[in-house]
Amino acid sequence: MDVDIAGLRRILQSCRTIAVVGLSAEWHRPSHFAAKYLQAHGYRIVPVNPRYDEILGERCYPRLEDIPAKVDMVDVFRRSADLPPIARSAVAIGASCLWQQLGVTSDEADRIAREAGLDSVMDRCVKIEHARLFGGLNWVGVNTRVISARRQV
Amino acid sequence: MADHVFKPETLAIHAGQIPDTQTGARALPIYQTTSFVFDSADHAASLFNLQTFGNVYSRLSNPTVAALEERVAALEDGRAAVACSSGMAAEALALTTLLQAGDHVVAAGALYGGTVTMLAVNLRKFGIETSFVDARDPQAFAAAMRPNTRAVFAESLGNPSLVVLDIAAVAEVAHAHGVPLIVDNTVPSPFLCNPLALGADIVVHSATKYLAGHGTTLGGIVVESGRFPWDNGRFPGMTEPSPGYHGVKFHETFGDFGFTMRCRMEGLRVFGAALAPTSAWQILQGVETLPLRMERHGANALAVARYLRDDPRVSFVHYPGLPDHPQHALLRRQMRGASGLLSFGVQGGIERGIRFIESAQFMSHLVNIGDTRTLISHPASTTHRQLDEAQQRAAGVLPQTIRISVGLEHVDDILWDIDQALAAASRA
Numbered sequence: 001m002d003v004d005i006a007g008l009r010r011i012l013q014s015c016r017t018i019a020v021v022g023l024s025a026e027w028h029r030p031s032h033f034a035a036k037y038l039q040a041h042g043y044r045i046v047p048v049n050p051r052y053d054e055i056l057g058e059r060c061y062p063r064l065e066d067i068p069a070k071v072d073m074v075d076v077f078r079r080s081a082d083l084p085p086i087a088r089s090a091v092a093i094g095a096s097c098l099w100q101q102l103g104v105t106s107d108e109a110d111r112i113a114r115e116a117g118l119d120s121v122m123d124r125c126v127k128i129e130h131a132r133l134f135g136g137l138n139w140v141g142v143n144t145r146v147i148s149a150r151r152q153v
Numbered sequence: 154m155a156d157h158v159f160k161p162e163t164l165a166i167h168a169g170q171i172p173d174t175q176t177g178a179r180a181l182p183i184y185q186t187t188s189f190v191f192d193s194a195d196h197a198a199s200l201f202n203l204q205t206f207g208n209v210y211s212r213l214s215n216p217t218v219a220a221l222e223e224r225v226a227a228l229e230d231g232r233a234a235v236a237c238s239s240g241m242a243a244e245a246l247a248l249t250t251l252l253q254a255g256d257h258v259v260a261a262g263a264l265y266g267g268t269v270t271m272l273a274v275n276l277r278k279f280g281i282e283t284s285f286v287d288a289r290d291p292q293a294f295a296a297a298m299r300p301n302t303r304a305v306f307a308e309s310l311g312n313p314s315l316v317v318l319d320i321a322a323v324a325e326v327a328h329a330h331g332v333p334l335i336v337d338n339t340v341p342s343p344f345l346c347n348p349l350a351l352g353a354d355i356v357v358h359s360a361t362k363y364l365a366g367h368g369t370t371l372g373g374i375v376v377e378s379g380r381f382p383w384d385n386g387r388f389p390g391m392t393e394p395s396p397g398y399h400g401v402k403f404h405e406t407f408g409d410f411g412f413t414m415r416c417r418m419e420g421l422r423v424f425g426a427a428l429a430p431t432s433a434w435q436i437l438q439g440v441e442t443l444p445l446r447m448e449r450h451g452a453n454a455l456a457v458a459r460y461l462r463d464d465p466r467v468s469f470v471h472y473p474g475l476p477d478h479p480q481h482a483l484l485r486r487q488m489r490g491a492s493g494l495l496s497f498g499v500q501g502g503i504e505r506g507i508r509f510i511e512s513a514q515f516m517s518h519l520v521n522i523g524d525t526r527t528l529i530s531h532p533a534s535t536t537h538r539q540l541d542e543a544q545q546r547a548a549g550v551l552p553q554t555i556r557i558s559v560g561l562e563h564v565d566d567i568l569w570d571i572d573q574a575l576a577a578a579s580r581a
Binding site for chain 1: 154155159164169171172174179199206208214220223231232233234400405406408410414
């Protein structure tokens with residue numbers, strides 16, 4: 001089930017700490033683009049990747065369960081097949097949202113998250129959705145589908 | 154929950170522009186600036202790396218131009234759009250972003266003359282070859298495909314042939330070969346026809362015409378559907394690191410608007426055919442009334458077509474809005490209406506046709522279309538003059554063809570001017 005504009009706004013406003021599973025330290029990778037963007041827009045990023053110690057100035061953890069702080073959103077850059085155990089971990093650490101990135105579509109992970117009461121977003125980029133709803137994407141001619149007579153705040 | 158789906162009349166007024174964040178201005182501000190400040194060196198680096206969205210320089214993006222881009226993307230139900238300085242610039246931007254030396258294009262023969270020249274002469278000079286085929290025959294497109302074909306190009310409604318493209322059938326031909334269908338949708342405008350919904354992958358417009366509608370301002374736009382599989386192995390420029398933009402992989406990084414970003418960051422940045430903010434603003438004033446205007450253009454044109462069809466001084470009329478036009482059923486299936494363009498011939502030959510044009514009182518003899526004013530022209534000696542006679546025939550231009558872009562004056566007055574000009578032309 002797709003999340004509407006109001007739902008996406010609520011998720012992006014209420015989640016402040018985002019664990020990015022599969023975050024790459026390579027500057028030109030999409031996961032790095034997205035995480036750097038989110039940092040610049042006031043989110044705290046917690047990298048999750050066993051290959052690195054630190055990315056974008058934040059300590060990197062091998063698994064979600066290793067993160068000592070409270071995580072609001074688990075944002076996943078992994079193959080769809082890898083998703084179900086990550087969804088279970090997201091539930092176990094008390095996250096409020098499981099976000100599967102553009103091209104990641106595990107229906108099972110979606111079901112696990114929803115059944116545990118988490119918000120679940122699939123096949124969307126958290127950076128693109130943020131820029132779509134809070135400004136930025138409109139500057140590069142993308143059809144944001146936002147129709148409103150209220151200014152963005 | 155599904156988001157509410159807004160109709161074109163609403164999108165034409167609202168899409169792409171919400172009240173200004175800083176001032177609350179309801180109408181679109183004109184951001185008349187070449188450049189935009191960076192908050193820090195790191196912010197500048199992020200912008201140049203495309204890691205954050207923002208404005209750098211108005212050749213790449215500008216908030217006023219962006220409002221036009223999003224509005225037309227919304228009206229075409231596309232994913233994204235990029236505006237440029239004219240309709241020809243839009244075609245050049247789409248084609249040069251997509252193609253390289255050694256590639257081949259299959260194009261409709263029934264095209265605007267400038268487009269035929271771009272494909273047959275200018276792109277050929279850079280090693281891109283084009284085969285022209287009968288736009289009415291999807292099989293002709295299929296027969297012309299080669300292993301190195303990388304694009305299919307046609308007009309949804311031919312200018313001035315008024316040939317109707319079977320968009321779904323030709324899209325199927327293109328997709329069977331793993332290449333995109335590019336449709337120039339200038340003549341119907343996005344209010345009458347949405348080629349992306351019928352299977353096209355990229356739409357280009359001369360925004361100078363019906364989108365602006367007032368004959369004051371040049372502009373063009375490229376819209377992508379977001380559905381073409383650029384990673385099918387035929388478009389390394391979309392999937393491999395871009396040597397033109399420090400290694401960015403446009404498809405991987407921007408997903409379903411990667412082609413638009415590549416047009417912007419490679420094509421606009423390097424070739425520079427950007428749209429001026431004031432021009433974008435002027436075009437947008439027109440777009441707000443596009444649905445109303447297209448209804449009236451169509452109603453007036455149908456009345457003119459009926460009048461000409463029944464007049465013994467006229468030898469032929471091409472207007473697919475007439476029920477006896479051979480492509481009328483196809484038009485009805487694909488479009489909300491037949492637009493305001495039609496072509497016809499004056500009985501007795503080319504000299505009488507020219508006398509018709511020169512006898513008009515308020516119909517303007519010039520080579521634009523889509524103005525509020527009724528416009529008349531003789532394509533064989535103007536818009537299609539650079540083409541040889543075979544190319545002219547393929548483009549639907551006979552020596553005696555007269556093109557009318559029917560305006561928004563009262564239809565009785567338009568018919569009066571046509572009648573008196575025909576009377577003057579028919580006096581021996």
